[in-house]
Each structure stands twice: as C-alpha cells, then as structure tokens.
Amino acid sequence: MEKSKNSGRAGYYLYILPGMLGFALIVLIPLIANFVISFTAWKGIGTPRYIGFQNYERLLVDAAFWGSIQHTLLFIISMTIVPIILGLVLAAVLFDYISAQFGETLSSFFRAGFYLPQILPLTAAGVLWGWILNPIGIVNAVLKAIGLDFMAQNWLGDASYALWAVSAVIVWIQVGYCLVVFMSGLARVDPSLYEAAELDNASWFGRFRYITIPMLMPEIFVVALTTLIAALKVFAPIYVLTSGGPDNATTVPSYLSYYHFFTTNRVGYAAAIATLQTAVTIMLGIFFLRMQSKQTEGGR
Amino acid sequence: MNVFSKLAVTAGMSLLLAAGVAQAQSKTFNVWWFELPDTSQAKAWTKALEELKAKHPDVTINFEQKTFDQLQKAGSLILNSDQAPDLLEYNKGNATAGLVASQGLLTPLDDQFKSRGWDKILNETNSQLSKYDASGIYGSGPIIGIPVHAEFVSVFYNIDMFQANGVRVPTTLDEFEAALDTFKQKGITPLAYGTVDSNAQHLLYTLALTQADDTWVKNYQGLKEPLDTKPFLFAAQKIVDWVGKGYISKDSTGLKGTGGADNLFSSGKSPMFVSGTWNNGNFASSIKNFKWSQFVFPTPKYSTASTGNLFMVPKGAKNKDLAYEFIDLILSKENQNLQANLGGVAIAADPASVTDEVGKRNVEIFNEISGKGGLGFYPDWPVPGYYELLIQATTGLVNGSTTPEQFADRLKTAYDDAQAAQ
Numbered sequence: 001m002e003k004s005k006n007s008g009r010a011g012y013y014l015y016i017l018p019g020m021l022g023f024a025l026i027v028l029i030p031l032i033a034n035f036v037i038s039f040t041a042w043k044g045i046g047t048p049r050y051i052g053f054q055n056y057e058r059l060l061v062d063a064a065f066w067g068s069i070q071h072t073l074l075f076i077i078s079m080t081i082v083p084i085i086l087g088l089v090l091a092a093v094l095f096d097y098i099s100a101q102f103g104e105t106l107s108s109f110f111r112a113g114f115y116l117p118q119i120l121p122l123t124a125a126g127v128l129w130g131w132i133l134n135p136i137g138i139v140n141a142v143l144k145a146i147g148l149d150f151m152a153q154n155w156l157g158d159a160s161y162a163l164w165a166v167s168a169v170i171v172w173i174q175v176g177y178c179l180v181v182f183m184s185g186l187a188r189v190d191p192s193l194y195e196a197a198e199l200d201n202a203s204w205f206g207r208f209r210y211i212t213i214p215m216l217m218p219e220i221f222v223v224a225l226t227t228l229i230a231a232l233k234v235f236a237p238i239y240v241l242t243s244g245g246p247d248n249a250t251t252v253p254s255y256l257s258y259y260h261f262f263t264t265n266r267v268g269y270a271a272a273i274a275t276l277q278t279a280v281t282i283m284l285g286i287f288f289l290r291m292q293s294k295q296t297e298g299g300r
Numbered sequence: 301m302n303v304f305s306k307l308a309v310t311a312g313m314s315l316l317l318a319a320g321v322a323q324a325q326s327k328t329f330n331v332w333w334f335e336l337p338d339t340s341q342a343k344a345w346t347k348a349l350e351e352l353k354a355k356h357p358d359v360t361i362n363f364e365q366k367t368f369d370q371l372q373k374a375g376s377l378i379l380n381s382d383q384a385p386d387l388l389e390y391n392k393g394n395a396t397a398g399l400v401a402s403q404g405l406l407t408p409l410d411d412q413f414k415s416r417g418w419d420k421i422l423n424e425t426n427s428q429l430s431k432y433d434a435s436g437i438y439g440s441g442p443i444i445g446i447p448v449h450a451e452f453v454s455v456f457y458n459i460d461m462f463q464a465n466g467v468r469v470p471t472t473l474d475e476f477e478a479a480l481d482t483f484k485q486k487g488i489t490p491l492a493y494g495t496v497d498s499n500a501q502h503l504l505y506t507l508a509l510t511q512a513d514d515t516w517v518k519n520y521q522g523l524k525e526p527l528d529t530k531p532f533l534f535a536a537q538k539i540v541d542w543v544g545k546g547y548i549s550k551d552s553t554g555l556k557g558t559g560g561a562d563n564l565f566s567s568g569k570s571p572m573f574v575s576g577t578w579n580n581g582n583f584a585s586s587i588k589n590f591k592w593s594q595f596v597f598p599t600p601k602y603s604t605a606s607t608g609n610l611f612m613v614p615k616g617a618k619n620k621d622l623a624y625e626f627i628d629l630i631l632s633k634e635n636q637n638l639q640a641n642l643g644g645v646a647i648a649a650d651p652a653s654v655t656d657e658v659g660k661r662n663v664e665i666f667n668e669i670s671g672k673g674g675l676g677f678y679p680d681w682p683v684p685g686y687y688e689l690l691i692q693a694t695t696g697l698v699n700g701s702t703t704p705e706q707f708a709d710r711l712k713t714a715y716d717d718a719q720a721a722q
Contacts, residue, residue: 045376045403135551157554159701246553247696262373264685
C-alpha cells in the first residue's frame with residue numbers, strides 16, 4: 001500500500017518536470033548567473049574579473065541609485081495605491097449605481113473603456129503620450145487655445161512636473177486592471193447584503209465602506225501584490241516617456257540597471273543593481289503573502 | 301551490393317551532399333547596415349550591391365536592414381557568436397568599434413588597405429577612426445573598419461529670416477551671439493534646440509570646441525589624461541547664459557532634436573538649428589517656404605564632425621573576398637559621386653562632378669573641415685555611457701537643476717573613472 005502510494009507520487013513529478021525545466025531555464029539559472037556576475041567587473045564580452053563586494057560598495061554611495069529608489073516609492077503610489085483607490089470607487093459606482101440606474105450595457109462600456117490602456121501596446125501608448133505632453137503637443141495647444149496659457153507646462157521636460165506627468169500616465173494604464181478585478185469580485189458578493197443595508201437606510205458611502213471594501217479584501221490583496229511588484233520593476237513607461245530624464249528626475253532601478261548593462265558596459269554593476277532590486281521585491285512579496293494568509297485565516 | 305557497401309555508398313553520398321550544402325552556403329553574401337532605406341548612403345550602397353550581384357551571378361546576396369539601436373545594444377554579442385555576417389556597418393568610436401576590436405572579433409584590414417588602394421582614397425585624418433589599439437582606443441593599431449561617408453554638425457540657417465532681420469553669417473563667436481541677440485530683440489527665439497536626444501550635446505560640444513586646441517581634443521578623445529573641464533565649463537556657462545537671455549527656450553528640455561526642435565527650424569519659427577548632416581534629407585524635402593543653407597560654427601579649428609560609421613569584416617566571416625570587393629565598389633568615384641548627388645556627405649566624392657546643391661555644399665564643407673584636420677568627433681565617444689550622461693546633465697543646465705560647476709563635476713567624475721580603469 002505504502003509503496004504504491006509512493007510510486008503514484010513519482011508519477012506526478014513527471015508532470016511538474018516541464019514547468020520546473022522552464023522555471024530553471026528562464027528564472028533560476030539567470031537569477032544565479034546575475035548574482036554571480038554582480039561580484040565581477042565585466043564588459044559583457046571577454047572574461048569577467050572577480051572583484052568581491054566592490055559593485056555593492058559603489059552602489060551604496062551612488063546618488064543616481066538612491067534617487068531611483070525614491071522615485072520607485074512614488075511609483076508605488078501611482079501604480080498601486082492610487083489605482084486601487086480609484087479602481088474601488090469606480091468599480092462600486094459602475095456596479096451599484098451606473099449598472100442599477102442605466103443598465104448593464106453602459107456599465108460594460110465604461111469597464112471596457114477603462115481597461116483599454118491595458119491592452120494597448122505600452123510602447124505605442126508611451127509614444128502617443130510623449131507627443132501629447134511635449135511643449136508643442138496637444139495638451140499645451142488645447143490649454144493655450146482656451147486661454148489657460150499659464151497652465152501650459154513643459155510636462156516631461158521640467159523636473160518638477162516630469163515625475164507627476166509620468167505617474168499620471170501610469171495611473172491611466174493601471175486603473176483598468178484594478179477595476180476589472182474588483183468588478184468581478186463584486187459579482188461574487190451576495191446582493192442581499194446590499195439590499196439589507198439599503199433597507200436599513202445605509203448611505204452609498206456606508207455600503208461602500210462596510211460591505212464593498214471588506215468583501216473585496218482578497219481581491220485587494222491580490223491586486224496590491226501584483227501591482228506592487230509591477231511598480232518595483234517598472235521600466236517600459238520610463239523608457240518610452242523620459243528615458244529617466246530630465247536630469248535623472250524619473251530614473252528607476254530597472255532603468256539604471258539597463259543603462260549600465262547596455263551603455264556603460266558595466267555589466268557587473270548592472271547585475272548588482274538587479275540583485276538588490278530582486279531581493280527587495282522578493283521580501284515585499286513574502287511580506288504581502290503572509291499578510292494575505294493572515295487575512296484569510298482571520299476571515300474564517 | 302552487400303549491406304556494407306550500400307552503407308558505404310550512402311555514407312559517401314551524404315558526405316557529398318553535406319559538402320554541396322556547405323558549398324552553397326558559402327555562396328551567400330550576408331551584409332548588414334542600419335542607414336535607413338531612404339538615405340543617400342543606403343541608396344548608393346544598394347546600387348553597389350546590384351553591381352556586385354551582376355559580377356557574381358552565382359552568389360546569393362542576403363542583405364538585412366538593422367537599426368542603429370539593435371547593433372548599439374547587441375552588436376558585441378552578435379559579433380561574438382557564429383551569427384555574424386560577412387560585412388556590416390558598425391558605429392565608430394572607442395565604446396563600440398573599439399570594444400569589439402579589442403576583443404579580437406574583427407578581421408584586420410591593413411593588407412587590403414594598401415593592396416586595394418584604399419590608402420589613396422582615405423587620407424590620414426579620415427582613417428583615424430579605422431584603427432584601434434589593444435585597449436580599444438582609436439588612433440593607432442590595426443585597421444578594422446572603413447568609412448565611406450562623413451558627417452558634421454553645422455548651423456542650419458534660414459536665409460530669408462537672416463535677410464529680413466539684417467543678420468549676416470557670423471564668423472566669430474561674438475558675431476554669433478550678436479546675431480542671436482538681434483533675433484531675440486525682434487521677439488524670435490533664435491535657436492531651435494532639443495535636449496532629449498543627441499542634439500543636447502552637439503551644441504554643447506561645439507561650444508566647448510571654441511576653447512579647444514589640438515592637445516585638448518587628443519587627450520579628451522583618447523582618454524589620455526584626467527579631464528580638463530575648462531572648455532566644458534565655458535560651454536555650460538554659455539548655455540545657461542543663453543537660456544537666461546532667451547536665446548534658448550526652456551521648453552527645449554521637453555523636445556528631441558529629431559522630431560521636435562528640427563520642426564521649429566523647418567517650420568520657420570527659429571532661424572537657426574545647430575545639428576548634423578543627417579537632417580539634410582529631411583530639410584531638402586520638407587522646407588518649401590524659405591531658402592536655407594548651412595555654415596560652420598565659428599571655432600578656431602575643430603568642429604563636431606567625424607568620418608561615418610565603419611564597414612567591418614567580422615573575424616568569422618565566410619566570404620571575406622566578397623566583403624573587400626563590396627568595399628571597393630562603395631569607395632569608387634562613381635559610387636561616391638552618386639551618394640553626393642543624392643544629397644549625402646560622401647567621403648571621397650569630387651565636388652566638381654556633383655550637381656546636387658545640398659550634396660555639393662556638404663562635400664565641400666566636409667573637405668574644408670577634414671582638410672585642416674578639424675575633426676573634433678563627438679563628446680560621448682571617450683566614455684561608455686557618456687551619451688546618456690551628457691543628455692541628462694545638459695538638460696539639467698537648461699532647466700536650472702544643474703549649475704555649470706556641477707555639470708563639469710559630473711562629467712569629470714565619470715570621465716576620470718573610465719580613464720583610471722584603463
């Protein structure tokens with residue numbers, strides 16, 4: 001009996017094998033290679049030279065790196081916090097107001113509209129935003145045409161606006177993802193809860209605060225985790241919109257790593273940045289998963 | 301036939317087949333370049349490929365269009381693999397050509413340079429960037445690449461606006477600033493400028509070259525000594541001054557040179573644009589409402605200018621003779637004149653045989669700069685990663701987040717790092 005149970009298990013391992021192989025090839029081996037390279041001086045070709053912790057020592061005093069960490073914190077706000085809040089409110093409005101008052105069709109129309117940026121190729125969207133926001137672009141042309149000249153700014157070129165302009169574009173991209181997950185979560189909530197609350201004269205905000213948010217907690221955690229990881233490794237919007245500029249005002253760690261890998265040919269240093277970034281992401285990921293399992297346990 | 305002899309015959313046949321395939325493969329000439337199809341270079345080179353095909357009807361020509369970025373980012377990895385072509389265009393300079401040359405990934409061309417007479421076509425100034433030493437620094441060592449065109453930064457100017465405002469082509473920096481001021485007084489932002497791409501450093505380095513002598517340029521480009529920042533400090537201060545006086549718009553930090561500032565010039569909003577010859581095609585076809593021309597920015601000797609990208613033969617190339625023959629073709633007088641007649645800056649064209657106005661003017665200007673040994677090259681060459689650093693730091697100067705002193709410090713830190721690491 002015992003033996004047959006074991007051999008049955010062995011059969012299952014065979015099914016995991018392709019996944020494990022893929023994981024090893026595209027995640028594990030490069031991860032280890034990256035870690036090893038981070039202790040070398042290497043130009044990308046030729047033989048790497050072992051230099052101990054020098055790359056990490058340099059990293060600790062690199063102003064560009066610390067600046068990029070600060071920008072990441074801001075991108076956590078624009079990629080995770082703001083889209084979750086906006087997504088929750090919009091989902092609730094679409095679900096129990098627009099849908100109830102104006103019908104399912106209009107609600108679906110808005111949902112699709114908000115989700116659109118998610119299916120647009122990021123590079124194409126980024127190039128378009130670049131045109132829209134440049135000093136002789138559409139935003140400024142419109143502002144000037146309606147007499148609001150003083151509001152026309154050098155959105156992506158002025159260090160005091162660039163980070164906010166990029167953040168706004170990122171919110172535009174992210175909000176649809178949160179919205180769609182939250183709306184599908186709301187479909188699972190028992191309608192009788194809302195009906196009972198309405199009978200008790202609960203306001204819209206009261207229902208939002210005491211029913212929608214608590215019932216959506218599992219979705220909020222999933223969305224928070226995935227968007228947080230996305231914020232920690234954000235690259236494409238920065239690459240397309242500002243290339244880290246103006247004057248490094250929007251640089252993030254992944255862009256800095258890319259910069260050193262491909263342009264300064266300091267591959268070891270780039271690997272050190274990537275290693276540190278990976279470590280932070282994994283730690284935050286574990287923290288969130290713990291929080292989430294605590295939450296679900298508490299829910300039981 | 302018994303089993304063994306059958307086997308032997310089969311084995312022999314497959315060997316022959318394999319050899320046949322190998323033979324057929326070696327008859328494919330693989331060539332890459334990244335100049336866009338509508339440029340004068342690409343058109344002239346395509347013509348040369350047709351001639352090569354006509355001479356060797358048995359050879360399959362396999363041309364692949366690459367992008368500058370593709371080769372800039374992955375070129376060294378490709379050259380280090382068995383996927384390298386027989387001949388390719390590659391960016392000149394220490395950080396690119398120098399890096400792959402120092403790793404021994406290229407075929408030395410010294411013998412061909414003499415035996416095929418390329419040394420008669422390219423003078424000493426024009427072949428400086430063909431040689432790289434063991435640490436990848438240009439100027440000495442084996443010849444590993446051949447330039448067939450050239451490029452330079454000059455001042456594009458709007459003749460109509462100059463005449464309407466009584467401005468003459470300046471011949472000194474003071475006159476240049478006086479011209480800027482005249483336009484500013486009339487409410488015109490005189491310089492079209494965009495700091496989001498290389499345009500940032502072209503103006504900056506051109507200004508630095510007003511303060512540079514032979515030693516400075518040689519040391520700077522050759523990573524010979526720690527950086528002497530004086531010329532850069534001067535240039536940075538000028539840019540800050542010009543922004544303050546309104547000669548340069550603060551909006552420059554949100555604009556690229558290509559696809560931004562160039563439009564300000566070609567639409568007649570700004571009368572001057574300090575940029576490279578790669579704008580010629582665009583301006584020749586898009587400017588219809590005014591007359592325009594170019595002048596060399598007034599400097600004592602050096603201009604932001606260089607010979608063009610290099611044609612290189614990778615170490616593992618299978619058809620080196622075809623590669624050499626193709627270089628013969630694109631260096632020929634006919635092909636050079638064709639390139640110039642298409643509006644390009646051919647490196648060895650005969651101005652007298654060029655009828656195209658833009659091509660003729662550009663060949664003449666390049667010959668003038670090269671003739672006095674005034675190729676100052678580009679500011680981003682000595683240090684890998686300097687291209688981005690210069691963009692960021694120059695942007696900082698224009699939007700006020702970086703002072704000229706901080707600018708010079710940032711340049712010096714990265715430069716001295718690279719210089720010490722040699």
